[in-house]
Amino acid sequence: MPTTSRRGGTILDLPLRLEPAAGNRPQQVHAGLRAAILGGQLAAGLRLPSSRALADQLGVARNAVVVAYEHLNGDGLVETRPGAGTYVAAHLPVPPPAAASPADPVEVSRSGPCALGHTEADPRLLQRLAAALRRRTLRAGAADLGYGDPRGGEALRRGVAAHLAASRGLRCDPGQVVIVGGTQQALRLCAEALLEPGDRVWFEDPGYPTARRTLQAAGLCPVPVPVDAEGIDVAAGRARGGERVRAAYVTPSNQFPTGATMSMARRIALLDWARTAGAWVLEDDYDNEFRYDGPPLTALAGLDGGDRVIYLGTFSKTLFPGLRLAYLVLPPAAVGRVLATRATHDRFPPSLMDAAVADLMADGTLAAHTRRMRRRYRAARDHLAAALAEAAGGRLRIVVPPQGLHLVAYLPDGADREAAAAIRARAGIEARLVSEMRLVPGAPDGFVLGFAGHGLPELAAAAGTLGRAVRASPDPAWASDRAVDPSRIGDAKPRA
Numbered sequence: 001m002p003t004t005s006r007r008g009g010t011i012l013d014l015p016l017r018l019e020p021a022a023g024n025r026p027q028q029v030h031a032g033l034r035a036a037i038l039g040g041q042l043a044a045g046l047r048l049p050s051s052r053a054l055a056d057q058l059g060v061a062r063n064a065v066v067v068a069y070e071h072l073n074g075d076g077l078v079e080t081r082p083g084a085g086t087y088v089a090a091h092l093p094v095p096p097p098a099a100a101s102p103a104d105p106v107e108v109s110r111s112g113p114c115a116l117g118h119t120e121a122d123p124r125l126l127q128r129l130a131a132a133l134r135r136r137t138l139r140a141g142a143a144d145l146g147y148g149d150p151r152g153g154e155a156l157r158r159g160v161a162a163h164l165a166a167s168r169g170l171r172c173d174p175g176q177v178v179i180v181g182g183t184q185q186a187l188r189l190c191a192e193a194l195l196e197p198g199d200r201v202w203f204e205d206p207g208y209p210t211a212r213r214t215l216q217a218a219g220l221c222p223v224p225v226p227v228d229a230e231g232i233d234v235a236a237g238r239a240r241g242g243e244r245v246r247a248a249y250v251t252p253s254n255q256f257p258t259g260a261t262m263s264m265a266r267r268i269a270l271l272d273w274a275r276t277a278g279a280w281v282l283e284d285d286y287d288n289e290f291r292y293d294g295p296p297l298t299a300l301a302g303l304d305g306g307d308r309v310i311y312l313g314t315f316s317k318t319l320f321p322g323l324r325l326a327y328l329v330l331p332p333a334a335v336g337r338v339l340a341t342r343a344t345h346d347r348f349p350p351s352l353m354d355a356a357v358a359d360l361m362a363d364g365t366l367a368a369h370t371r372r373m374r375r376r377y378r379a380a381r382d383h384l385a386a387a388l389a390e391a392a393g394g395r396l397r398i399v400v401p402p403q404g405l406h407l408v409a410y411l412p413d414g415a416d417r418e419a420a421a422a423i424r425a426r427a428g429i430e431a432r433l434v435s436e437m438r439l440v441p442g443a444p445d446g447f448v449l450g451f452a453g454h455g456l457p458e459l460a461a462a463a464g465t466l467g468r469a470v471r472a473s474p475d476p477a478w479a480s481d482r483a484v485d486p487s488r489i490g491d492a493k494p495r496a
Helices: 025-038 051-058 062-075 123-138 154-167 183-194 209-217 234-239 264-277 300-304 332-342 351-362 365-392 419-427 456-471 476-480
Strands: 078-081 085-088 177-180 200-205 221-228 245-250 280-284 309-314 326-329 397-399 406-410 446-450
Touching: 025 062, 051 062, 062 078, 123 351, 123 365, 154 177, 154 309, 154 326, 154 351, 177 183, 177 332, 183 209, 183 280, 183 309, 183 326, 183 332, 200 209, 209 221, 209 245, 221 234, 221 245, 234 264, 245 264, 264 280, 264 300, 280 300, 300 309, 351 365, 365 397, 365 406, 365 456, 419 446, 419 456, 446 456
Parallel strands: 200 221, 200 245, 245 280, 280 309
Antiparallel strands: 078 085, 177 326, 309 326, 397 406, 406 446
């Protein structure tokens, strides 16, 4: 706009910008004047141009300015003096300070090759999901569009119950299934409903950092319990005051991040402890669909009889994280308490989306998609492991997991404590470190590498970069360590 000038206390040319996004012309003029007044560009008591003069200046119809002035008068930002014109109000709020960047950076999920938490965007699945959601939306009735069941839609709960009975040996009534917006929400609901601030919770060490932060945010105190090749060490947990612990968070089928599978002896010991202590076991079965060597394992909750184990499952791995759908299977005694807590949170999950996913489960689309992804993810696992074994030249111990969407490449026990972080920085890859997932510092350290949802060329390039960074390290301890033989990739068993 032209440079602002004044004559007799009247502003002649307003420093005004009309934004098309504000709406029609009257709305644009109103939004521009309001921003100028609240921002301090137009001072209190200043006389504004006549509606005709301002309309000529802005190139709009006079009526647009008249309507804008009326709206500003209704806002209390201007006042009309009969026979004298329109003035900026004498008393205005103090202009807010310029918006500053957040003091703390917002954590955004990593997206480069080897980043965790990714799945493949399969066009066939997305097309079927879009079609199901469209059908559900067009046919929606009052029950679909109103406030829903706090447990989620019955169709999806029945589908989940049938799936778990067939694939995980977990028999439950659909009334025990609660659809939630992710594993973290599930943990938070259980923490608030079933535990008290200050309660202690056994937590696998190393373990899933996001789950640990969720429990801590609810006021709970994670107690680190070491993990070995058989899973969580129940005897070590008991030695650390097991009788005063109110819950345990575990990943028994595919321990995160080591890939260890909890042995039957440890499972029985954990269930015995939970019954004796009156404690809850939170079983996070985050990637149960992707087992590459044989059928899925029986869930810990399937051995419990529905007494002390709370089962947490998710669609983030079988479908995609942006869906924000997961589920809880609760012991009957816990259902009412968890639902009462949910009433203070989000009340119920999105009805139309959970119905669309139920349709995909019922017509076999989800099962077919899972089979396709299992083949692709296994190929990605083997591709990454082979490329990394070759690039590292025998200086990494690569654990090729029989299940899951990530693998771990360990440095030898004698490596310097800061070596892994230095190598990662040199390689510039999106990898997490085992040391970042420990509550108690220990060895060995290594790289947690996701292989799902990344292209094979990108995985090979990242493996080459990481392998070269490892070989360039001056640490002499690595020369004696041997990697998995590339000819046997896919046969190696996980080690903690």
